[in-house]
Amino acid sequence: MDYKEVKELDEKYYFNTFGSRLPVSFEYGEGCTLYDSQGKKYTDFVAGIAVNTLGYNHPALVEAITSQSEKLLHCSNLFYIKAQAQLAKLLVENSCGDKVFLCNSGAEANEGAIKLARKYFYSKNLYKYEIITTLNSFHGRTMATLAATGQEKYQKPFEPLPTGFVHVPFNDIEAVENAISYKTCAVMVEPIQGEGGVIPATAEYMQALRKLCDDRGILLIFDEVQTGIGRTGKLFGYEQYGIEPDIFTLAKGLGGGIPIGAIVAKAFVASAMEPGDHGTTFGGNPLACTAALAVLSTILEEGILETVKDKGEYFTDQLIKLKNKFSFIKEVRGKGLMLGMELDEEVSGKEIVLDMLNRGFIINCAGNNTLRFVPPLIIQKDHIDDLVENLEKSFSRESYDA
Numbered sequence: 001m002d003y004k005e006v007k008e009l010d011e012k013y014y015f016n017t018f019g020s021r022l023p024v025s026f027e028y029g030e031g032c033t034l035y036d037s038q039g040k041k042y043t044d045f046v047a048g049i050a051v052n053t054l055g056y057n058h059p060a061l062v063e064a065i066t067s068q069s070e071k072l073l074h075c076s077n078l079f080y081i082k083a084q085a086q087l088a089k090l091l092v093e094n095s096c097g098d099k100v101f102l103c104n105s106g107a108e109a110n111e112g113a114i115k116l117a118r119k120y121f122y123s124k125n126l127y128k129y130e131i132i133t134t135l136n137s138f139h140g141r142t143m144a145t146l147a148a149t150g151q152e153k154y155q156k157p158f159e160p161l162p163t164g165f166v167h168v169p170f171n172d173i174e175a176v177e178n179a180i181s182y183k184t185c186a187v188m189v190e191p192i193q194g195e196g197g198v199i200p201a202t203a204e205y206m207q208a209l210r211k212l213c214d215d216r217g218i219l220l221i222f223d224e225v226q227t228g229i230g231r232t233g234k235l236f237g238y239e240q241y242g243i244e245p246d247i248f249t250l251a252k253g254l255g256g257g258i259p260i261g262a263i264v265a266k267a268f269v270a271s272a273m274e275p276g277d278h279g280t281t282f283g284g285n286p287l288a289c290t291a292a293l294a295v296l297s298t299i300l301e302e303g304i305l306e307t308v309k310d311k312g313e314y315f316t317d318q319l320i321k322l323k324n325k326f327s328f329i330k331e332v333r334g335k336g337l338m339l340g341m342e343l344d345e346e347v348s349g350k351e352i353v354l355d356m357l358n359r360g361f362i363i364n365c366a367g368n369n370t371l372r373f374v375p376p377l378i379i380q381k382d383h384i385d386d387l388v389e390n391l392e393k394s395f396s397r398e399s400y401d402a
């Protein structure tokens with residue numbers, strides 16, 4: 001079946017929430033390369049939007065899920081689950097957290113983090129429920145995470161949204177300070193705004209946030225759904241700032257392609273969740289946990305974090321060279337293998353994405369007309385060189401001349 005036949009079925013039977021998708025349908029992948037139904041090759045700099053951490057067909061991940069699928073796919077949380085307990089241990093041993101709850105997606109992890117922050121104060125007989133989040137943030141599509149998301153375009157059609165969220169400008173500590181009231185229970189931020197256009201929080205902001213939350217007795221939550229699992233060159237994004245959140249959430253890269261999310265919390269917060277407060281049917285199932293164990297162990301044991309830092313710096317340098325050649329490139333930013341290149345409005349990022357697809361490269365356009373690069377963490381410098389060479393060709397097309 002080629003992509004046109006898939007498109008026809010999709011248009012007839014699937015909700016039209018993704019609009020006009022990119023004109024390709026992939027059959028299989030190997031390493032950092034995807035192959036479409038015609039056998040054409042694409043080097044992947046999107047990784048399923050920061051999901052395929054180990055690329056495609058990684059032997060450790062394939063072996064782990066193949067053998068687990070022969071033994072036990074699912075069993076209820078009514079029972080003790082070996083891979084779940086082992087994954088929680090591995091996450092705790094390698095983070096600032098003490099306890100873990102596993103779920104199925106980023107939105108679900110954030111939903112749980114919101115509940116946890118509220119329950120923490122409820123258990124102290126304090127009626128604090130409001131969460132301060134930032135403008136241009138993205139926290140998910142469920143009703144509460146949509147309310148947390150600081151982008152009106154996603155929210156408008158679904159009002160009234162759950163109350164209890166206040167939005168302030170990003171990287172503005174004074175705005176957070178002014179928004180804190182007797183109702184505030186937490187501040188929630190992404191260490192790097194991803195969907196919003198790859199905008200990093202500054203170190204001063206993050207450190208001031210930690211101090212402010214401590215001084216005012218409120219919780220600090222990091223949404224690490226996109227920045228977690230080695231993406232920035234550290235296992236978790238918060239490590240870049242020398243501070244620790246009270247709660248952080250994970251999803252995307254954790255399962256390397258198998259859906260799984262996590263809430264990780266300090267013991268003093270996690271203990272607020274009591275039997276019956278939260279639950280899930282699928283969350284923490286043996287298959288997903290086995291996949292996440294394989295992803296995490298591979299990252300930790302094969303020195304991948306160091307390579308992310310090195311490749312990220314190399315990639316950034318190459319993108320800056322392009323910026324020096326093309327005046328329509330406004331800014332190159334990001335950390336590790338989560339990089340963005342913001343373009344002037346006169347050049348359509350979406351058209352560049354299409355042109356690059358024709359050239360055999362998968363990139364994506366996030367907020368603020370920003371080309372986003374979040375490749376598998378196993379990407380090689382050769383791939384980066386090829387991408388940059390082709391970006392240069394794409395930028396040099398007549399209509400985009402600087």
Ligand SMILES: Cc1ncc(COP(=O)(O)O)c(C=O)c1O
Pocket residue numbers: 105106107108110138139140141190194195223224225226251252
């Ligand atoms: C920072 C952040 N939080 C939450 C989400 C929602 O994750 P999911 O789509 O798995 O629900 C995303 C997805 O892009 C994200 O980037």
